[in-house]
Amino acid sequence: MAGSVAFAGNLSFLNLGELLQLLGTSSGTGVVQISSDYTSQLGFIYIDNGNPINAANGSKTGIDALFSLFGWKDGQFEFIQEDISCEKVISKS
Numbered sequence: 001m002a003g004s005v006a007f008a009g010n011l012s013f014l015n016l017g018e019l020l021q022l023l024g025t026s027s028g029t030g031v032v033q034i035s036s037d038y039t040s041q042l043g044f045i046y047i048d049n050g051n052p053i054n055a056a057n058g059s060k061t062g063i064d065a066l067f068s069l070f071g072w073k074d075g076q077f078e079f080i081q082e083d084i085s086c087e088k089v090i091s092k093s
Contacts, residue, residue, distance in 0.1 A: 003030055003082025011075045019077060024050040030082045036075035043069045046086050047079075053088040062089040 011034070014022075019032065027050040034043035039058075045066060046054040055065035 003080040006030065006079050006081040008076065008078040011072060011077060014077075016070050016072065016077075019079075020045070020047075020052065023047050023079065026050065028079065028081065029084060031080045031084070033078045033080060034069060034072060034075055035077075036072055038074070043072065045069065046084050048084050048088070052090050053084065054086045054090060063092070066090060 006028070009019075011019075016034075023032070029048050029050075032045040032047060034045070041058050043057040043065070044055060045052050052066055054062060055069065057065040057068045060068055
């Protein structure tokens with residue numbers, strides 16, 4: 001079952017660190033989808049109970065992808081609330 005967009009915004013207003021902190025305190029589960037006018041590729045962060053467990057950005061996955069997404073200062077995000085079934089490769093909160 002596809003999830004629904006719980007909230008969305010602009011990275012220039014709420015940066016990725018603040019967004020992940022908000023999801024951590026709310027124990028959110030779902031996918032953060034990030035887009036930017038500077039690239040045609042989307043970034044994805046998979047969140048389980050408020051913690052990032054995987055990420056994808058182009059050919060990068062896991063912690064490398066997550067760190068690369070912190071460089072995105074302009075762009076839009078959507079948090080899609082849904083069950084996550086991907087592999088847990090990030091163990092840091």
